[in-house]
Amino acid sequence: MDYSSSRKQLHIAMFPWLAYGHIAPYLQVAKFLAQKNHHLYYVSTPKNISRLPQLPPTLCSNITFIPLSLPHVDGLPPGVESTSELPIHKVPYLKKSFDKLETQLTEFLERSPQIKLIIHDFAPHWLPPMANQLRINLVCFSIFNASTNAFFGPPSEILGGSRKSPEDFTVVPTWMDYPNNIAFKLHETVSHKECEDIVSDFERYATVLLNCKILTLRTCYEFEPEALRVLSKIHQKPIVPLGLLPPPLTSVDDKGDENWEALKKWLDSKQEKSVFYVALGSEVSLSQESMHELAFGIEKSGLPFIWVVRKPPLVEEQFAQDMIPPEFEERVSKQGM
Template sequence: MDGSQKQLHIVMFPWLAYGHIMPFLQVSKFLAQKGHKIYYISTPKNISRLPKLPPDLCSNISFIQLPLPHVYGLPPGAESTSDLPIHQVPYLKKAYDKLETQLTEFLKKSSQVKWIIHDFAPYWLPPVATQRGINLVFISILSASSIAFFGPPSELLSGRRQRPEDFTMAPVWLDYPNNLAFKLHEMVGHQECMDSVSDFERVGTLLLSCKIVALRSCYEVEADALRVLSKIHQKPIIPLGLLPPSLPSNEDKENENWEAMKTWLDTRRDKSVFYVALGSEVSLSQEFMHELAFGIEKSGLPFIWAVRNRPFVEGQLVQDILPSGFEERVSGRGLVLRGWAPQLRVLAHSSVGGFLTHCGWSSVIEALGFGLPLILFPGASSDLGLVARLMHGKKFGLEIERNDLDGSFTSDSVAKLMHGKKFGLEIERNDLDGSFTSDSVAKSIKRVMVDPEGEPLRANAYAVKEIFSSVELSNKYLNEFTRSIEEFPPSDTEV
């Protein structure tokens, strides 16, 4: 920290989902490295899941555990979305809202806190902060394109889009060529995880009240969306960079099952294996899981599939969601993992050549950071469908302009390619109910992995590897974000 710069006391308050908790921790570490005091607030179980801090950051980051209040309908011990099927997430939101009392008490005892960096959910936070002269920063871990699609607060709070059908077309304020729209089944599915206070009301209220909107994005990837966001919000829109994660160290607990997986991967040809993971929150029906499994089997290609068995799927207790005999039939070329998989290690292995993904923004960033093309199978929650459209794009076969002699390229050439946005192929599904066939799954896998028609797509994914994996680029954006907070005019409201 600059000698003339005062240390800031900052609260970090993420939503209760692993895909939110980890990016918030990355930002916390960066701010702590700059000398600021961070209070990272979450529930005990979520904090216990976090990796250990480097010794040099321990004095600047304090983990504040707030016990999650009980609400009727929330299973005992559930403290994050990964602990629940989608239809029970509304109960988690109700419990999260009840953290208001504990957070307010913490702020009363912590008079030096002048910033709260929050997520999409705590719509009740603005009056709590205003009363104590605290500024708010809204960090969105979604893509800039997704946030731009949802529009200004006026649309979110009382706009024309009220029915699921209203979200199946690109909005008028996206004034650049795009294909951003939900499929009907995606919006219907997302409604299952909203409680009496809709996600749109939560986000709209917070966008109105925050001083800064920060996003997990960068101009090299989403220049048009960031420009639109500045236009419709009329407040600082600050990219954080893509926050590429680091591979875990060899001492990490995640290493326990890795050696056997690595041995299996080491026997495979380069780029021959595709990895399948549907995230910690996506729950498919048994029918859909069977159809997906049959498609993976029909592809005939080697694969690793991280299968997360949930105790309940669509309210039904299930012992094993895979088809009977599936693992025996594919045992010569497929590896099925139960539960948690070391995703970064798998994606980084030279034998892995593609990723069948649920289209979480974090997973997409990880895959493209290793230059891997995407087989897009979006879940029906959050902005997963929009990410699929963003990666599938309208055009096919664009390549980044590179120097013929040394292969170098410019950020402008990357931005030019991103207008085409063809880094993955979306598995064909029925727009109304999300159904699909095993043949469409197999066809998409083969096209992305081995078919000649997929070569431009594979080249495009590899070409943006340097952008999506660049810690230097992300740190540049994080530096700018840090300065924006440090230099922001003090609040007029005094405690």
């Protein structure tokens, strides 16, 4: 890749996996590159693109959103376009649908000969042959940090090396030759099988790793120098840390928002550093039993709290209400929100 001219504008496609924890960091990278006067083509589905924050006016001319319609597959509920809308056991259907985007993406790239670089995620194992035919270079951007990527190991190991059983992933691998305790817990390796497609995540990631020119990561040298060293050694290709990419701070306009006014007033009545905040993000869906255990633990602590409860995906409203123990809200009405 001849990128010697720093003044040359590059035309780059961005292609994240269909999860907001992937989509948002990819947009941050796109905005950074757009600030350097490169042109970005952000490829995703219409619903996911609509969830993204509005671009600053100064970047609108350098970022083009390319919506691809998510093909139907049996088992995927209508209108679903991201992992946050699905229980984990239905994610394989989303991966099947994602793989069917190959045709639309190929057609777009064939119409866009100016694109010479694709920054992509772990999932499109079918992308390398297409990119090779169109003479487009690939850059893999992993939203995971260097330690996680180092734990996975080289592609030969990911595709079926020494680790055969879930228990094998609960120990630190030999190639991580520095003091660390990085390993999965057994329940993590077992539960991940629920979201696996016929093409495993390991096979997907190993395939794109083998074929990318550069591996970029959500980390920095100050945070993970040893893990970055190991990655350079096992992959034998440029490893580029992009920083930690925290979410941008946004100003909150609370005028006219009664919910925020009530929350702010309640927080102001508490001592500094006395309130604990419980939120599991947009991807984690606990069982009713686990939600009840969490609720009882919060109640028993006696501490003031704010608990953000998300309706489980594909669950009817009346059943969603049962995720919280009966009369819990009444019992903790003076303790938290």
